[in-house]
Amino acid sequence: xxxxxxxxxxxxxxxxxxxxxxxxxxxxxxxxxxxxxxxxxxxxxxxxxxxxxxxxxxxxxxxxxxxxxxxxxxxxxxxxxxxxxxxxxxxxxxxxxxxxxxxxxxxxxxxxxxxxxxxxxxxxxxxxxxxxxxxxx
Amino acid sequence: xxxxxxxxxxxxxxxxxxxxxxxxxxxxxxxxxxxxxxxxxxxxxxxxxxxxxxxxxxxxxxxxxxxxxxxxxxxxxxxxxxxxxxxxxxxxxxxxxxxxxxxxxxxxxxxxxxxxxxxxxxxxxxxxxxxxxxxxxxxxxxxxxxxxxxxxxxxxxxxxxxxxxxxxxxxxxxxxxxxxxxxxxxxxxxxxxxxxxxxxxxxxxxxxxxxxxxx
Amino acid sequence: xxxxxxxxxxxxxxxxxxxxxxxxxxxxxxxxxxxxxxxxxxxxxxxxxxxxxxxxxxxxxxxxxxxxxxxxxxxxxxxxxxxxxxxxxxxxxxxxxxxxxxxxxxxxxxxxxxxxxxxxxxxxxxxxxxxxxxxxxxxxxxxxxxxxxxxxxxxxxxxxxxxxxxxxxxxxxxxxxxxxxxxxxxxxxxxxxxxxxxxxxxxxxxxxxxxxxxxxxxxxxxxxxxxxxxxxxxxxxxxxxxxxxxxxxxxxxxxxxxxxxxxxxxxxxxxxxxxxxxxxxxxxxxxxxxxxxxxxxxxxxxxxxxxxxxxxxxxxxxxxxxxxxxxxxxxxxxxxxxxxxxxxxxxxxxxxxxxxxxxxxxxx
Numbered sequence: 001x002x003x004x005x006x007x008x009x010x011x012x013x014x015x016x017x018x019x020x021x022x023x024x025x026x027x028x029x030x031x032x033x034x035x036x037x038x039x040x041x042x043x044x045x046x047x048x049x050x051x052x053x054x055x056x057x058x059x060x061x062x063x064x065x066x067x068x069x070x071x072x073x074x075x076x077x078x079x080x081x082x083x084x085x086x087x088x089x090x091x092x093x094x095x096x097x098x099x100x101x102x103x104x105x106x107x108x109x110x111x112x113x114x115x116x117x118x119x120x121x122x123x124x125x126x127x128x129x130x131x132x133x134x135x136x137x
Numbered sequence: 138x139x140x141x142x143x144x145x146x147x148x149x150x151x152x153x154x155x156x157x158x159x160x161x162x163x164x165x166x167x168x169x170x171x172x173x174x175x176x177x178x179x180x181x182x183x184x185x186x187x188x189x190x191x192x193x194x195x196x197x198x199x200x201x202x203x204x205x206x207x208x209x210x211x212x213x214x215x216x217x218x219x220x221x222x223x224x225x226x227x228x229x230x231x232x233x234x235x236x237x238x239x240x241x242x243x244x245x246x247x248x249x250x251x252x253x254x255x256x257x258x259x260x261x262x263x264x265x266x267x268x269x270x271x272x273x274x275x276x277x278x279x280x281x282x283x284x285x286x287x288x289x290x291x292x293x294x295x296x297x298x299x300x301x302x303x304x305x306x307x308x309x310x311x312x313x314x315x316x317x318x319x320x321x322x323x324x325x326x327x328x329x330x331x332x333x334x335x336x337x338x339x340x341x342x343x344x345x346x347x348x349x350x351x352x
Numbered sequence: 353x354x355x356x357x358x359x360x361x362x363x364x365x366x367x368x369x370x371x372x373x374x375x376x377x378x379x380x381x382x383x384x385x386x387x388x389x390x391x392x393x394x395x396x397x398x399x400x401x402x403x404x405x406x407x408x409x410x411x412x413x414x415x416x417x418x419x420x421x422x423x424x425x426x427x428x429x430x431x432x433x434x435x436x437x438x439x440x441x442x443x444x445x446x447x448x449x450x451x452x453x454x455x456x457x458x459x460x461x462x463x464x465x466x467x468x469x470x471x472x473x474x475x476x477x478x479x480x481x482x483x484x485x486x487x488x489x490x491x492x493x494x495x496x497x498x499x500x501x502x503x504x505x506x507x508x509x510x511x512x513x514x515x516x517x518x519x520x521x522x523x524x525x526x527x528x529x530x531x532x533x534x535x536x537x538x539x540x541x542x543x544x545x546x547x548x549x550x551x552x553x554x555x556x557x558x559x560x561x562x563x564x565x566x567x568x569x570x571x572x573x574x575x576x577x578x579x580x581x582x583x584x585x586x587x588x589x590x591x592x593x594x595x596x597x598x599x600x601x602x603x604x605x606x607x608x609x610x611x612x613x614x615x616x617x618x619x620x621x622x623x624x625x626x627x628x629x630x631x632x633x634x635x636x637x638x639x640x641x642x643x644x645x646x647x648x649x650x651x652x653x654x655x656x657x658x659x660x661x662x663x664x665x666x667x668x669x670x671x672x673x674x675x676x677x678x679x680x681x682x683x684x685x686x687x688x689x690x691x692x693x694x695x696x697x698x699x700x701x702x703x704x705x706x707x708x709x710x711x712x713x714x715x716x
Contacts, residue, residue, distance in 0.1 A: 044390075045389035045390060046389065047382075047383050047388075047389045049383050050383065050386060074372070076369070076370065076372070076373035076376065077369075077373060077377075080376055095376055095379065095380055099634075101635060103380045103383075104379055104380040104383040104384075106379065106383075106389060114375070114393075115372060115375050115376060115379075118372075119370070119371035119372055119375070121361060121365070121371045121400070122365075122370050122371045122372065125365055139571075139572060139652055141622060141651050141652055141653060141654075141657070142652065142653055144622065144657075145653060145656060145657050145658065145668055148657075148658055148666070148667055148668040148669075149658065149667070149668040149669045150669075152667050152668075152669070152674075153669060153674045156674040156675050156678055157674050157675075157677055157678035157681070158678065159678065160674075160675050160677075160678030160679045160682055161678045161679070161681045161682035161685070162682060163679075163682065164678070164679045164680075164681075164682025164683045164685075164686050165682040165685050165686040165689065166686075167686065168682070168683065168686025168687060168689065168690050169686060169689050169690060169693065171690075172686075172687075172689075172690030172691075172693060172694065173690075173693060173697075226596055226598060226614070226615070227614065227663060227664065227665030228665060230614075230615055230663035230665050230666055231663075231665045231666050231667070233666075234662060234663075234666040234667060235667070235675075239600075242596060243596070244595065244596040245593075245594060245595070245596045246594075300585075305582065305584075305621055305622065306621075306622040309621075309622070309664070
């Protein structure tokens with residue numbers, strides 16, 4: 001077995017500096033929501049644009065939460081990037097506009113962000129399209 | 138009327154009426170006082186009293202050791218008010234608009250400290266006036282009214298700058314209106330001392346000088 | 353013209369906007385309007401089911417700037433998609449019909465959607481001389497407003513002219529212009545002031561009305577989500593204001609360094625709008641960032657606020673003349689008073705005679 005075959009998960013990067021007050025407080029809050037998710041399945045969303053986070057705070061938060069196993073990108077009128085952080089249940093969602101400006105940014109504490117799931121209405125539409133295609137074969 | 142309309146009125150017609158009344162009053166009072174003149178001199182004077190008049194203006198402007206607490210508070214208040222009125226940047230804009238002369242304002246945090254000191258000294262003087270039996274007997278309604286009229290611009294200005302209590306536009310309108318009230322009351326109350334103190338100190342001094350009394 | 357049973361979601365799907373994308377847009381919009389993130393789901397569901405809303409847009413004494421602002425926003429967003437989705441049954445600039453056909457379309461829409469159409473108004477309404485200074489198809493603006501407002505479910509006054517009277521109302525107000533809210537008293541009115549209003553404000557409020565109904569309004573009828581803060585509260589030049597660093601004139605050293613524009617007339621402290629956070633031209637810039645003080649265009653009577661280039665602390669008018677007039681009047685009365693005083697004094701002197709030695713009982 002070569003070294004690449006050994007599964008490795010990056011927990012978190014090492015930091016020389018302590019998290020700043022605001023970031024520390026936010027992490028406490030995220031932890032509380034994660035507890036609730038674990039205990040009774042309650043989900044929560046934090047709107048990062050509503051918080052007075054500086055660029056430095058934001059990078060620190062991203063670095064502290066780290067990167068997990070899943071990362072997805074979807075493109076529709078600007079791209080959106082969704083990834084699970086190194087802490088399962090904490091997802092980071094960024095919505096970009098067509099000119100790459102961040103339109104919205106959220107931290108979702110849930111088992112899976114609902115934006116990833118297929119929507120019943122889309123499924124209905126897809127079923128019709130597939131049926132139509134099969135009929136015309 | 139909404140708060141912006143009130144502000145525009147305060148800055149426009151309100152200020153116009155207050156200015157007219159204030160300058161009318163100052164002009165009236167000065168002429169009344171000056172036209173009274175001196176009583177006729179029937180004896181030779183020691184000298185013309187000019188030097189002593191000037192000395193008296195300076196001498197009576199200096200602090201003295203009796204009642205030093207009250208006097209210190211009064212100094213803090215008067216000097217503080219002068220600094221705030223003439224060196225707070227938005228006020229420098231006001232004077233630049235009127236006189237066309239411009240000078241730089243002081244940093245906001247300094248003016249803030251000065252304002253707090255002035256407010257504190259005013260409150261201290263009021264407390265002394267109320268608690269000291271002699272002063273209380275001597276105080277009239279006019280004294281308290283004038284205190285309120287002078288205190289209002291200070292407190293509304295401070296609250297407006299710090300965005301406390303009321304919406305900023307409304308607080309600013311109230312601040313300007315309180316200044317206008319003060320302007321109207323100035324020539325018709327003891328606040329005339331703002332322009333007559335020099336005259337009265339001169340007069341006393343020059344009288345002493347003419348009679349040969351040491352100023 | 354019948355409206356098929358279309359929903360917004362259905363319409364968007366036809367345009368290739370999946371429900372997933374719709375969810376993304378709603379989340380973004382909820383964030384912009386400072387709504388709780390959990391609300392975006394409810395918003396998405398409500399909006400998805402929204403039928404084609406009939407909208408009648410009346411243009412009165414206006415410059416068409418509000419329409420221009422709205423239609424020039426390029427960023428494809430849920431708000432602009434919603435605006436495309438509504439059934440704009442009457443709009444002078446955007447409609448294809450003209451003349452009688454246009455007025456008939458309006459009357460038909462009013463009948464077909466009685467009590468359910470949304471009325472948007474831009475421009476002020478002149479009242480002087482029976483409102484003759486602005487008429488459409490022979491009808492005065494006043495009559496048309498009253499007629500169309502009767503069966504609308506809500507009214508949105510777009511732009512400072514419709515919301516507070518705006519430019520036509522500026523002194524001396526030759527046409528007797530008034531705001532919509534001065535005439536209509538019995539319908540919910542949302543004021544979206546601004547000269548022009550921000551595009552995202554117009555479309556965001558429209559989306560909110562479709563999804564949830566009328567948003568929370570302040571005491572001047574403006575949605576708190578967009579007009580809650582003053583420009584000064586959110587201005588990026590605040591640190592300079594706080595430190596007392598001001599530009600003294602355009603293009604001077606302070607101006608080039610980006611210092612606060614208070615001294616050259618910025619009305620930011622008394623103006624409520626979203627310019628400092630949401631910015632103009634798809635988030636490019638806003639007046640202060642471009643070096644010009646805020647003119648206060650979303651506040652009532654901003655044209656008569658003493659001048660765009662005079663600082664907020666200055667007098668709105670000419671103070672020099674007042675002072676001179678006051679001094680002159682005082683001098684006149686003062687001289688009169690002095691003369692009276694002299695007369696009184698002289699009379700007293702005359703009345704009192706000279707004292708002689710005899711009066712004192714001495715020997716003469």
